[in-house]
Each structure stands twice: as C-alpha cells, then as structure tokens.
Amino acid sequence: MSSRLEAEHLYKVFGRRPSQAVERLRSGADREELRADGTTAAVIDASFTVDPGQIFVVMGLSGSGKSTLLRMLNGLLEPTAGQVRFDGQDLTALGARDLREVRARKISMVFQHFALFPHRSVLENAAYGLAVQGVAKADRVKRATEALELCGLAGWEKSWPDELSGGMQQRVGLARALATDADLLLMDESFSALDPLIRRDMQDQLLTLQQTLKKTIVFITHDLNEAMRLGDRIAVMRDGRIVQNGTAEDILVRPANDYVASFTKDVDRSKVLTASAVMDTDVRGDETDCGCAGDCESVTPDTPFAELCAVSARTTHPVAVLDDERKLVGVIPAQRLIGFLGEQDREAAHA
C-alpha cells in the first residue's frame, strides 16, 4: 500500500537566519547551542509516512515540537527545510493560493480548544469549511447536518457554541472537519481539554467513525494511553526530534531509549499488551512439543493480556500461541505473565 502522507527531513526553526541554523543542525549542532543564539529549533529532521486509513499518533510532552510538526503538514507553518508530500503532491512547493485550496478541500483540522466561531450557530460552524469551498447553501446545510448527525449532534443545529458542553463543542469541531470530506484529518490534542470520561467517549467515537470513514488521521497527544488506544503507529517526539516511530507494542516492549522507556512506565500494560508481546518465542516446534496432552490451551498473538491471564489460570501448562495457520509461534508460561505484571507493579511502586 502506497503511503498517503510523507514527511521528509522536516525542519522548523524560529528566529533569525533559520536556514543557517538548519545547516548547523545538520552538521551536528544541538538545540541548546542554537537557543543560546536566540533561535529555536522546534522540529529537527522529522521524517515519517502515513498510510491511507491509518491513525498516526505523534506523542510528546509540551515543547517537543509536535504541534509545530502538525502545522507544517497543512502549510499553516512553512517548513524551514524538508518536504511534505500529500497524495504525491509536494505541499511545500505550492503557492499561497493553491495551498489554501488544498486546505479547503483535502485537509481539515480539529483543535485543542475547539476553535468554534462564537458568532456562528452550530450548523454554521459545521458548514464553515463548505462555505469557504463555495458550496451552495442548500447543499452546505445538508452536508453539515449529516456531519453533525454522524457526530451525535442531531437536533443541536440551531444552538450556539457557548450553549454546549466541552465534549459537544468538540463534536462540532469534529463535524466541521468531517463535513468537508477531506481525506486527511489533523487533530491537535483534540481531546486533551476534555475530562477523562468524555475523553474516552470521544476516543471510542473516533474509532467507531474511523471504521466506516477510513480517513487518514494524524493525531497529536501528550497522553500515552490515548496514543496507545488510537494509534496504528506512534511517533514519540522529544526536543524536536522523533525518537521512536513504531506500533504501540514497539514503544512499550522495545523502547528505543530510556526516555521512551520512562515514558511508558505509567501505561496499563494489561490493556495494551497482547500475547505476541508476552510470549516466549524461544520455544519453537509443533504443538505437541509443549508437553501437554491435548488439553493444551491456545491463544492467537492478538489476544489481549487480560484474557491471557484468564486462560492461563485454567491450566497448569504454559499457554500456546498459535498463528492463523495454527502454527506454534510461542508459549507463555504463567510465571512470565506474572513477571510482566510484576514489572508494572514495581514501576507503580516506584512512581
């Protein structure tokens, strides 16, 4: 599958003589040196690709450059160096007018603080992107109403943004982004301002919508749990650089460095880990080799950790992990499960 969105060696430097700063970064200067000169390197050499229908999560603490990175993707900020390609089109080479056209039709955005226009009704807000595109009024109303319905806001069209709760406001923001039928959805900490229960609802809703809509989504967050829940792939940023780019499991089980590892400490592994991450792959061979006669319990590599525990509790033997072709790919002894949990508990105790 060809990638839909590609970022290649993106740099963004704020301050004086940015291109010169990029040269220095390329030749190994670090961020602190530049800061001493009064220039800020927000994003340094960021490269990644996003496949169609994928949710790509960029995770990092505040100041890590993730929002800057996002804004380079739709040209709100011009990269100091590097390229952004969307559907094969080099966005960095476009003029202001063409860029606006791309933003109006192909890329939409959902904001942290919703950014709803207070002087427009819910319907007018949802229809905003369509109005910019120049869609006729009747069509605009129809499509905006549909988008609101999709986001669970049917009946609220005539309300004003300030009459809605935070979660509902962000649904309007989401509806506004979906109404334009853009292929790429940029979500900038979109759920961070919501309280935890509502945040979870919104995450669920986004996943449900994604099952039918199959948008390409770049999602920014500072919350690793959220990243793990939503992300098909996760890029972890620190100090302007992408320090690791991989699946949730990669991040959790094979952290690229201590920073990422320390980041993942607080994650509830039982919810994220699957059999494939826990199993002992050293034991290879036929199912019969496991040493149990027929009452051997087996799971697939995707089986979540919580279920593994249940399965493991029913048997004295290690649990076999079988792939689609029922070939043994690994075994999970009970001690190993407890070990992973213990690791978590130990970390919790540390925290």
Add this chain to the structure above:
Amino acid sequence: MPRIPLGDWVNDAVDWLLAHMGWLFDFLKTVFTGTYDGIAAVLQAPEPLLLAGIFAVLAFWLRGTTAGLLTFAGFAFIDSLELWDDAMVTLSLVLVATLIALVISVPVGIWAARSERVSGLVRPVLDFMQTLPAMIYLIPAILFFGTGASAGIVATLIFALAPGVRMTELGIRQVDKELVEAAEAFGTTPRDTLLRVQLPLALPTVMAGVNQVIMLGLSMAAIAGMVGTGGLGGRVNEAIGQLDVGLGSEAGVAIVILAIYLDRMTGALGTQVSPLGRRAAAKARAAQGLRIWSYRPRPQVAVVGIVILALVAGGMGMFGSKGDDTVPVADGKNVGQGEKVRIGYVPWDDGVASTFLWKEILEERGFQVEAKQLDAGPLYTSVASGNVDFMTGAWLPTTHEQYWKKYGDRLDDLGAWYDKTSLELSVPSYMKGVDSLDDLKGKASDFDGKITGIESSAGETALLKSKVLKAYGLDQEYKVVDSSTPAMLAELKRAYSQKEPIVVTLWSPHWAYNDYDLKKLKDPKDAWGSGDGIHTVARKGFAAKNPVVGKWLKDFKLDEKQLTSLEAEINKAGKGEQQDAVRTWLKSNPGVVDKLAPVAKSAAAPAEAKIPIDVAWFPWDEDIAVTHLWKNVLERRGYQLNLKQMDVGPVYTGLASGDLDLNFDAWLPYAQANYWEKSKDRLADLGTWYEPTSLEVAVPSYVKGIKTYEDLKGKADLFDGKIIGIEPGTGEMNLLKNKVLPGYGLDKEYDVVDGSTPAMLTELKRAYAKKQPVAVVLWSPHWAYSQYDLTKLKDGKKLFGEGNTIRTIANEKFPEQYPQLTKWIKGFHLSEGELGTLEGEINAHGQGHEDEAVDAWLKKHPDVVERMTPR
C-alpha cells in the same frame, strides 16, 4: 549643548507646506466643510423639539423607554437654554470629525493589527497626536484650513484619532488566535478571515473605540471654539473670557448632555451591531420578560417612527424656513424699520401677483408684511375697518361697484396700477381667419358649436350670454359651456397642445396670454363695454401716515407683459410658493424693486459692500462693544459682517493669511507686540480708535498704603510674594517680568504667576470677596475697574512704556478691497465716555442681546452713525 533649532525647522516645514501643498489643504478643506455643511444643514433644519423627538426615538430603540424619555427631556432642556443652534453646530462638528476619524482610524488599526512594524510606527505617532497640546496645532490648522469648521474639525480629528486606531488594533489582536488559525486551516483567504472572523469578533472593542472618539471629540469642542467654529465651544470661550460662570455652565451642561447621549447611544449601538452582543442582549431581555421601562421597540418600529418624524421635520423645515429667511435689509433701504403692513387679496391671479410683489418689495424695504387671502366682501370690510392696510386687486369702477358704494367713504383709492383690463373671447393664434367676434359667425362647426366658458355665476358669463353673443348674432349658433376657470384653462391647454380649434371666455390681464399664443377677438360693437382698472385701495389715512409707501403705491404701474409674466411665474410655482416665484421674477426683471419703491440714491451701498467682511473679536468688553457697534452701523450702510469670536493668536494668524478681514481690538505697539511682529508684513494698521490705554499692576483699594510700584517693596509678605499674571508670553507679561519688576527692584521679592486672563480675574474676584490683599496684572480700559474698586499702581519711571492704543488691524489687502470702509475706520474714534456707556448698555442687555443694546445706545447717540460713516 548646541541649540537644536527644532522650532525653526517646524516653521520652515509649515512655510513649505503652505507654499507647495496648498492644493491638498484646499481639497481637504472642501471635503471637511462639505461634509460639515451637509450634516449641519440636516441637523439645523427641523424644529428643535421634533429633532429632539427623533433623538428620543433612537434612544428608545437602542436602550428603551427610560432612555427615550430622558433624551427628550435633555434635548428639550438644551432648547430651553436657547443653546439649540449652538448644540447642533457642535454636534455636527463632532459627527463629522468622528466620521472622518473612523474612515482613517479603522483601516490604520486593522493594518497595525496585522503588522508589527506598522503597529510600532503608529503607536508613537498616536501618542504624539494625543498629547501635543491642542493650542499648538490649532494655529497651523488655521494657516492651512482657515478659521471656522475645517480648522475645528482638524483639531478634533487629530486629538480623537488615537483611540479609534488603538481600539481597532486591540480588538483585532485580542480575537482568539486559535479561531484565526481555524479559519486559515479551512483555507479562508486573509480578506475573509478579516471580514468574517476578526472584525465581527472585534466589533465590540472597535465600537468602544468609536465611543472614545466621540467623547474626545466633544471634549475638544471647547478648544475648537477658539478658532471660530462657534457652537457650544464658542459659548464656553465667550463665557470664560467674560468670567460669566452662568453662561459657561449652561454651555457646559449642554455639552455634557450631548456627551452622555452620544456615549450611551454608541454604547448601545455597539451591542446592536455585533452578533455576540445582540445575542447576549436578547438573552437578557428574554430572562427579564416584558417591562415598560426597559421595553425596546423592534428596529422596524423605530425606523418607521424616525422616518415619520423626519418627514414632519423636513416639511416643517421647508415651511418654517420661509418664515425667517428674511433678507438682511441695508439701512439706506430700511424704510420700514420692521413696521407691520397688512395686505389683503382676493385669490384672483392679478390680485395674488400684485400682492406678493408688494409683499416682497416691502420686505426688502424693511417692513414686516402679512398677506391675507379673503373673499371680495370680507376684504373690503377689513380694509374699511382698518384690519387690512391696503389691497391691490380692486376692480373698479364696474366689477367691485357694490363694495365701493358701501365702503367707499372709508377707503382711499390710490389709483389704478393697471387700466387695460378687458373681457373677451379668445382663440389660439393658429386659428387663421378668426380675428374678431364677427368672424365667429358661420364657423360654429369648426368649434363644435361650443364656447368654453367659466363659472356660470361670473359677471363675464352673464355679460357674454345676455349681451355679447346677441350683439353679434351668435346666440343661436354657439352654446356657452359653463364650467369653471380651471376647467376652462385645462381645456385650453389640451386643445392648444393638439392644435385643435377652441374659443374660450377670457379676460385681460391673464397669464394665459403669456403662456399661449392667443388672439383676443375684436369687439367692434363694444358689446363687452369698457374695462375696469385695477386699483390699489387703502384704508382711510394709511397713505397719509405712511407717505413713502403711499407714494410708492400711488405711482405703482405694471404693463401687461410684466403682469402676465409675473402671473405665469406664480402659476408655475404653485400654491404656497408665491413669494419664491416673485423673487424669481424679480431676478429676471432687475430694477423693478427700485423703480416701484425708490429710495434715496445716496443710501445705496457702495460696491465694496457686496463682499461680506469677516470680523474677528475677542470676548473682551471693549471689543464686544466696538465690534457690535460697527456691525450695526455698517449694516445700515449695506455691508455684511460675519463675526467670529476667537483667541488672540488665531486672530493674528487668520488676519495674516487673509482668512479674516478685520479686528478692532489690537493693543499696539506693546501688549500684542509679539503677535504683530510676527505677521506685520501681511497686516495693515487702520489706526487708533481709542486712547489712552495703560498697562499696570492693580490692587484693590482696601489694600491701604499701596499706590505706586515703589510701595510694593518690602510688602511681599502681604501678597504672599505673588503677582497674579495673565497668559505668559503676552507683551504685558514680558514687560512686567523683564523691565518693570527689575526696574523697581521687585524681581527678587515677587513672583509673577503665569496663568490666563480668566484665571486672573477669578483670583481677583475671590480675593476681593474675602477682602484679601492681591496684586493683579491688569490694563485699562477694563471692566474690572467698574466692577471693583481698584487702585492702578503709579508707574513713576514709565517702565510699562507709553500706553498702548487700541487700533483696528486688517489683512494687508483690506485697504484696497474696501477703500470706503478703510477711510471710515481710519477716521473712527470713541471717547472714554462713549465706550463706557456702550459697554454698560451691552452689559445691561445681557449676553446674546448685543444688537439690541447697540440699537438702544445709538438712539441715545444719534450722531454716531453719521460720524462713523459719513456719506
């Protein structure tokens, strides 16, 4: 430190601008005065209370019932203070300045909001404009724009611009960044981002800026009064100059009422125009439910209310204006002196025409004329009983025979002014071969057997039917179609335009002969009889009592062409516009007025009187007196004077630039030397009219033992070491500080307190009331000497110099332009007694009644007019 000649640079820059950018300032001046005149005309046209009603409806709409009622009360109050016109002048000024300020400041504010660099550049400029003392740019404003509205607008503008720019910038900048980003993220163009997101959300703040612009504009109104804008500011200045706290506070309160009204209205408008504000207001109202005091009509209702009132106001303005657009009457021609004359008329064309002609003529000769329309019977009765002075429409001896018989002994026949009246049948001249009544015979088929007649009751109809037709044997052939005069005329018009044959019943004089080419059919058998003359008939004794008018009326004659063309003009203008029609007619018949109502040749104004003279005056007693005296006298000689009250600096500047013509109160060669020196190349000194004057320090006479400057020595404790001064930089202050005090060795002991004339007078008043010792800088003549018992300190060493004299100064071109007037002014002198009594008279009549005061004084000094302006 080397002296940096900043002042010289500024002077050079001003000179350069004057020389090279004149066209620009002229253009701006045209724009400013044009807008101002427009708005002022609209605001001043309607009746005060009607306009107050319009303002009240606006308040009712924007803020509710209470606001509406208070608005009406407030404006009615201004009207009752007799400050209405001034208030409207000020309001116009502020509105124009606001309008222009917004046109400039909103775009600049937007620009500044979008560019840090512009913002950084604009900010110090705004600070500069807002804090630079207004007096400093008032003078250049006069140089560039002349005195009056434009300079006032510019001054107000400079001062009021800043909040407009600042608040617009702030409003746009404080729009949530994320919202702007959201707009951009959806591909909105910068222009739409501004118009659809930033401006709507910034609107409440921008409106707060508008509000500030208006408030600052109003606060400038008083200062703008110094450059002759008039209005409430002028009143305030005048009051300050004369220490009239009462008048000052009246004008001040009027300004406050305007300010509060404008503030509340723009505040409410801010809520109304911004979508967010409107929604919040609607919510609040819904929560509150319907209440009478905060009830607000919907915009439609308010608009309808305003339109209705405006229409009424417009209508009243039109009719109202007719009442008072009296032409100023030159003295030589002012025979009437405001005497009342009542003319009666019957609504016949000739009666109307001659009556309104006389109304206009007599008004031009200074009479107050009332024209009454009456039926013939009541009219004769009125004239006979003396309720009406004369009528010009008496058809004698035949038509009005009965009335004459009845009232003739109580009437004076002043003779016929038109004697060729006749009754006749007429046909259009395109009817070939029909020239006399005889010719009608056998042509009945041409005319369809009809003679278009008039009212069946009219004498002419009776005569036609009973005598004329029979005499020519036409009675079998023709039928007289009775209808009415208008119907006859309409029929004539219709037929004439289609060139159809027609014969109508008509009489001479009639405007139809002017408008159409008609033939009066000859009456060789004299069947119509001989015609009446149109006479002027007056009540018994009127002509004897008013010999001049009597003679005019006796000599009154119009020929047929004059009368019919006048009737046609009046007919064209329509009812209610008769007098305008007369004026139009008089324009195309120049000289008629002088022929009909001749006045002595010598009384005619000299040619130079045609150009109005701009006279600047200071609100100082002697100047008020002399200026109004000249105004009164010169208007008798046919001159027109525009009086402008201003401060000393602006007056000299205005005179030098030619924007002003005259000032009667130049204290030279010392007191105003600084101003004179600066502009003397472009000024003309028309000589002294009052002397001697003196400059001095004065103390109340209850301060014993102080008669001379030497006496002040060692008494500093008594006066707290202070001499209360006037405006720093004036000639007198400079003399005092640099020569007098050092000369008497007082400079170590005493400080001269810089201030202003009003402040000095206030301090004097305060100290005098408490009988405290005080030493003030004063000059003679000054009303303070008549008000308080003061001692002028003797200047033994003559350090204040010989006294100034009060002179008349003018623009350098004045003597060329007004040779006669220049001669008069050069020969002009007033004695101390004359000036004193004149000032006294003016004080006695009170502010605003100077003209009457001068009239009264001139009656007591009958020789003065002739002395000032010998013929």
